[in-house]
Amino acid sequence: MTTPSHRPVFIIGCPRSGTTLLQQMLHLGPRIALPAETRIVHTAYRDRREFGDLTDPANRRALAGWITGRKDTKFAALGLDARSVAEEIVAAPPTLGSALATVFRAYARENGKPRWGDKRPSYFRMVPMLLRLFPDAQFVHLVRDGRDAASSLRQMPWYKGDIYSALLTWREAVDRGRQLAARLPPDAYHQLRYEDLAADPEAALRPLCAFLGEEYAPAMAEPHHLARRTVPAERRWHHRTLEAVDTKVVGAWQDRLRDWEVELAEHVFGPRLAELGYAPSGAGRPPSLHLTRFRQIAAVRWRRRHEQEAAERYRRLREPNPVVSLLTGPAT
Template identity: 50%
Template structure:
């Protein structure tokens, strides 16, 4: 029997997560939309929407998802009224309303299983497990020097190279932690370089983890890029091309010498642990190392502050959190098996 567990693609930004999203979306049973950007802010403001066992509260939350200016719902090709109705008729939990977006998106393509991709989810895995207790996570790792070089070129990345290094280190550290703490069959990690060098082998192994049959279309993600990558995201132009190894190792030409030195000094242990060779660059300047440590501390402080606020919210949660959209979760809750009529038609 095939699984219907949600699949989340995570990793440091510019690790190739959009390519992996398209590979999964190319599978005949799995739909993974472009980044939606509503899940995390909705979760952290959940008290404002009240108990999701009340249909009117489900309508209010679904209305914000569908109409909010920052939610990217309009990029999913879904009918707003149909989604809001599906959320109102669906199970009475916060996760169910959130998950209904992705369920409707999957039904748009006639697929029974859905996923979501957002690199920064790597730091929100605990939250995602609260919403979707049977979720599976696929963590993509890329050479940190290439991630830093790529982030520097992004029009939306407002920080400097030092913060980009701290970002990569944070993603890798969370990945290690998630690998240790999550139940068996929940977390899977692979390298961008291996995926681009031999996509068929790597995707076959990934499909075993997901409980899906491998499909050769997964190796040709460019064929779905027109549908699943919004045109305004010009930084994802590579997804319209064949899978290639040409983008690996470009850091050597794109990073300044001091950036290479700092990368290899502060990220060296992590890089070598994942099989990346160091260039033997000179020792980094003390001021640059200090700037990196300050960036790490700033990120940690901001993260801890947000987590502390959320712990207080958990003491006063207004209603059920976990989604009841998969057969496994419905069985645990003593609910009947779902029927297959579509809630939303393409």
Template identity: 50%
Template sequence: MSERPIFVVGCPRSGTTMLQLMLHAHPRVAVPPETRILVQAYRDRRQWGDLRRPKNRRALARWIAKGPRTQFEDLGVDKDEFIRRAVAGPGSLGSVVGLVYAMFAERHGKIRWGDKRPPYIRHLDAVLAMFPDAQIVHLIRDGRDCVASLKEMPWFKGDISEAVYRWAEAIDIGRGHKLPPDSYYELRYEDLCADPTGTLTGLCTFIGEEYDPAMREPYRVADVVPAHKEWHVNTRQAVTTTRAGSWSSRLDPDEVSLCETVLGSRLTAYGYELTGAPRAPRRDLTAYEKTASSWRRELRRTALVERINRFREPGPVAALLTNTQRELAGVPK
């Protein structure tokens, strides 16, 4: 049976928490609530030094378990036990980070783990550097619904332009990926809601697992989502199609025009029909392009820093926790 880690990605508010819970309901798979561990640990890897040294693994593990913003406590994993096992475990960045999720899976009696955080779509380099055997599951939802939902989130501080850009970016990264077919999979939120059995059966074929009917009832395991995240309240209810297309009553006409002007070809490529709204006015398109340019510059800057860092790795990066990972790394069994 497969040991490969599963990563759920997408534009925020695409339904990734529902999909997380569907996977978590599978008897072999555990997918925890979101943490802020993986990307930051990777970006700061030079700080931790060569992780073949136990003292460096201890420092990284202590930051993960006791850092103020890692959200480790949401996992219910024993901090001291995690630190002990990280120090005793394989000497690589991915091994220490992956142990977090492996221990979460153990806590739930599961063999295999996954992770869900929508912005991972922007950080596939980090995910794949640490977990070369990762399977990426990209959940896609009508961009207009994503924009409408983002506007309502207490944690989203951007404007309409940023909301539109976040969806465009996720779609463009997904369409531009160069991963093999067994490493990247797309599915639509609307299909997942309308035909959970069929859509999840296809997903299970991709990840190499047998479909289990429990996956259709994600609300039964919704207690894994921290209660203070009130914006996930719908995951505590049965799967429904009622939220699909609700953008039509949640977006103003000008917002619909901006969405369809900017996202039109992307929307239709995924089977979403346009309303025929008039083209967005120049001022709105100018504001959007300014926002998009700013985000693209940041992505280019980050990519440049990464290229430099790759030449100065302080130690092994890829996880060495499973037979598959050790084989990929050329480590004898």
């Protein structure tokens, strides 16, 4: 008999690829509690040196107050008692990963589940961080046609970029997925397509559940019942999660993108679309003006990423404690 898994699960992917839909589906399974998007993990990791030596209970208490008391961590959205969770963090092993795992374990326990996960599309850029914190993590990468994802992303009220940066984000997510598939063991990385999930949820979810070591539950294919109770009305960009799963927005890029945007998308995506099963339209080469603009943005982002990587190496040299979670095995 297979031992039930307690490995943390992280959903990643380009924004507007259906990650909220998948989060709702997995949360409806019998064992995994997967909350709506939080800002706890990456913000705490970014500021980890500020918390001092966590072998000092006073510093763990300060960290607990930082996690549970800041609005930008979205801790309140978890529906947990802040004081109780803070005491659990103080009593936990003295590492940042253990403190973070304590929060998510409390959320899982509150939902009657033994296992936890987290969802944030931009985690595709942060997998090294997540593996430092949780070396046994499993990653689920949801991919969507880049033309649909980018055209949808540009319409979001919270998105500050343009079509160039949206196309680049999709390309980066796909390339990071390729790297993860090559570097991680088969039991740590699983990729699926939004279009397959929308067309036949059960057929897409069963292999995913097998990867996670979980049983498929029919309720997972009907996440709109949960979404109607949990998705805030003001998040208009998630309104489709309130409806039964369908394929209505598959191919919406054909109405949303202008001709030159389709040309640019298919040019800069190169063979990636076809390799993922998305048929190129056969659009011609984009105007040089738009291609030049895309390359400029790509160059700026490349430099920024390498600067961030250098800064991260510097921060690691001055960490007061190991960051890895020591809370492994069955939740208690």
